[in-house]
Amino acid sequence: MFVSRSMIKEVVTISRKTSVLDAQKIMKANRVRHLPVVEEDGRLVGIVTDRDLRSVYPSITLPPEEQQKEMQRLHEYTIEDIMTREVVSIAPTSTIQDALLLIEKTRVGAFPVVDERGVLIGIISVRDLLGAFIKVMGVHEPGTLLGIVVEEKVGELKKIVDVISEEKISLGSILVARYWDQNKRAVFPYLLALNVSRVKKRLQAMGYELIDPLQWHLGQGENGT
Amino acid sequence: MKKTGFMYDQGLLLHDTGSDHPESPERLLAVYSGIRSANFFRLLIPVDAQRIDFKWLETVHNPDYIYYFEEICLSGRTYLDSQDNRMCPDTFDATLLASGGVVNACRMVMEGLIDNAFCAVRPPGHHAGQNFAMGFCFFNHVAIAARYLQKAWGIERVGIVDFDVHHGNGTQRIFEEDPTVFYYSIHQHPTFSFPGTGREFEKGTGAGLGFTLNSPVLPGQSDQAYRRHFEKDLCPAFDSFKPQVILVSCGFDAHEDDDMSDMKVTTDGFSWMIRRICELAQRHGSGRLISVLEGGYCIRRLPELARNHVEILIGC
Numbered sequence: 001m002f003v004s005r006s007m008i009k010e011v012v013t014i015s016r017k018t019s020v021l022d023a024q025k026i027m028k029a030n031r032v033r034h035l036p037v038v039e040e041d042g043r044l045v046g047i048v049t050d051r052d053l054r055s056v057y058p059s060i061t062l063p064p065e066e067q068q069k070e071m072q073r074l075h076e077y078t079i080e081d082i083m084t085r086e087v088v089s090i091a092p093t094s095t096i097q098d099a100l101l102l103i104e105k106t107r108v109g110a111f112p113v114v115d116e117r118g119v120l121i122g123i124i125s126v127r128d129l130l131g132a133f134i135k136v137m138g139v140h141e142p143g144t145l146l147g148i149v150v151e152e153k154v155g156e157l158k159k160i161v162d163v164i165s166e167e168k169i170s171l172g173s174i175l176v177a178r179y180w181d182q183n184k185r186a187v188f189p190y191l192l193a194l195n196v197s198r199v200k201k202r203l204q205a206m207g208y209e210l211i212d213p214l215q216w217h218l219g220q221g222e223n224g225t
Numbered sequence: 226m227k228k229t230g231f232m233y234d235q236g237l238l239l240h241d242t243g244s245d246h247p248e249s250p251e252r253l254l255a256v257y258s259g260i261r262s263a264n265f266f267r268l269l270i271p272v273d274a275q276r277i278d279f280k281w282l283e284t285v286h287n288p289d290y291i292y293y294f295e296e297i298c299l300s301g302r303t304y305l306d307s308q309d310n311r312m313c314p315d316t317f318d319a320t321l322l323a324s325g326g327v328v329n330a331c332r333m334v335m336e337g338l339i340d341n342a343f344c345a346v347r348p349p350g351h352h353a354g355q356n357f358a359m360g361f362c363f364f365n366h367v368a369i370a371a372r373y374l375q376k377a378w379g380i381e382r383v384g385i386v387d388f389d390v391h392h393g394n395g396t397q398r399i400f401e402e403d404p405t406v407f408y409y410s411i412h413q414h415p416t417f418s419f420p421g422t423g424r425e426f427e428k429g430t431g432a433g434l435g436f437t438l439n440s441p442v443l444p445g446q447s448d449q450a451y452r453r454h455f456e457k458d459l460c461p462a463f464d465s466f467k468p469q470v471i472l473v474s475c476g477f478d479a480h481e482d483d484d485m486s487d488m489k490v491t492t493d494g495f496s497w498m499i500r501r502i503c504e505l506a507q508r509h510g511s512g513r514l515i516s517v518l519e520g521g522y523c524i525r526r527l528p529e530l531a532r533n534h535v536e537i538l539i540g541c
C-alpha cells in the first residue's frame with residue numbers, strides 16, 4: 001500500500017541549466033510528461049510538464065517577424081526560467097490512499113517521490129496509482145462480485161468473511177460502502193470463484209439481503225456517486 | 226432438413242464434482258433426456274465420443290499442463306487449483322472423451338457425413354486456457370475444435386459464437402492474437418459476473434486486433450438486448466469475416482430461471498439466437514456448425530432448451 005512499491009524508480013531528470021529545447025527532446029525521446037529538475041546531489045528543485053514546455057512557444061497569432069524573434073529567444077531559455085519551484089512531492093512512506101487524495105486535491109498528474117533529505121528517488125503518476133488500485137481491488141483476477149446489505153453494527157463483516165472462508169473460497173478484496181439507507185452498509189466482497197451459489201444461499205439464510213445488481217446499478221446512478 | 230449429429234456419452238457422467246457443485250452429472254442427464262424424448266431423436270446421427278488424439282489436444286494445451294492435470298487427477302485430489310474445478314479420478318478421462326467427441330463431430334461435418342452437430346459434453350471448456358483450468362473447465366473443447374479444423378482440414382476462417390452467460394476468457398486468450406479465428410462473446414457485464422473479463426474494448430491484440438468482439442450485457446436484460454447485440458455486433462462482424470465453419474459455445478446459463486446469472490433470457494430467446502447463428506453459418510459456411518455445451522445449470526429448463534436447440538439445427 002506504500003507509494004515506494006508502485007512508483008517508477010528510473011526517473012528521467014534534467015538540471016536547471018538544461019535548455020528548454022533540449023528538455024523538449026528529452027521528454028519526447030523518453031515518452032514522459034513530467035521532468036523533475038534535480039541538483040547534482042540529487043535534490044529535487046523543480047519540475048516541468050509538457051504543458052509548461054509548450055507554453056513557452058510563441059503564440060501563432062503573433063505576426064511572423066515577432067514569432068521569429070521569440071523563437072530566437074527560446075534558445076536562451078533554460079529550465080530555470082520556466083520550472084515550477086513549489087513542487088507537490090510525496091514521501092516513499094506515503095500510502096496509495098494519500099496519493100489518491102493528493103491527486104484529487106491538487107489535480108497534479110504525477111508526484112516526484114523524495115526522501116527525507118529532499119533527494120528524488122522516484123516518480124508516481126496517476127497511471128501508476130490506477131494500476132496499484134486495480135491490483136488492490138483484484139480487478140484483473142477472475143472472480144465474482146457480491147453485494148450484501150448489512151446493518152451498521154459490530155461483527156457483521158466477520159460473519160460474512162467466515163462464510164466465505166468456510167466455503168473455501170479465496171477473497172480477492174472487500175469493499176464497504178455507504179448504503180442509501182442511513183443505518184446500513186453495502187459490503188462488496190470480490191470472490192475469486194465462479195461457484196458462489198452456496199455462499200449466496202448461506203448468506204440469505206442468515207438473513208442478509210443480497211443487492212440485486214440491477215438495483216445497484218440504477219441506485220448508484222440516482223445518487224450520482 | 227439437415228443431417229444433424231448428436232454427441233453424448235455416459236462416460237461424461239463419471240466426472241464427479243461432489244455434492245453441492247452446480248456443474249453436476251444431472252445437468253447432462255437433463256440435456257440428454259430433453260433430446261432423447263423428442264420426436265426428432267430418430268433423425269439424429271450419432272457421433273461417438275472417443276479419447277482425443279493428443280496431437281490435437283496439444284494444438285491448444287501445453288503438454289506440461291496436460292500432464293499436471295492427469296497427475297493431480299490420479300492422485301485423488303478433489304480439485305485442480307481452485308474449488309471451482311472439482312474433480313474425481315475419472316475426470317481426466319471424461320475430459321479427454323469430451324474433447325475427442327467434439328473433434329469427431331468436426332471430422333464428420335468436414336467429411337460431409339453430417340451438416341451440423343450438437344455435442345452434449347461436460348466438463349465445459351471455455352474458461353480453460355492453454356495452461357490452466359478455471360471456472361469448472363479443464364480442456365477448451367471449442368478451441369481445440371478450431372485448431373483441428375484449421376490443421377486437419379485447411380479451414381482458413383473459423384468463427385466462434387459464445388453465448389454462455391460468462392465470458393469465455395480461455396477461448397479469447399487462446400485466439401486473441403490470431404486473425405484466423407474470430408471470437409464473439411455475449412455475456413453478463415464483467416463487473417457483475419465471473420470471470421471479470423470481456424469488456425467492449427477487448428478487441429484482440431497484434432495481428433488479431435479486430436478479430437475478438439465482446440458484447441457485455443447489464444444484469445436484468447433479456448431477449449431484446451441479446452437480439453440488439455446480435456444484429457448490431459455479431460452479424461455485421463461475421464458478414465465481413467465470412468467464417469467457413471461456425472463453432473458455438475452453447476451455454477444456457479443466461480436463462481431467466483438459471484440462478485448462476487442475473488440475465489432474463491427466455492427459452493424463445495435462446496431459440497432465436499441459434500436460429501440467427503444457423504443463418505450466418507448457412508450464408509458463409511454452407512451451414513457447417515458445431516455447437517458445444519458449456520454452462521447451463523437450471524435442471525428444470527435444460528431439457529426444453531436442449532430440445533429446441535437441436536430441433537433448430539435439424540430444421541435450418
Ligand SMILES: [Zn+2]
Binds near residue numbers: 390478520
Ligand atoms: Zn457459464
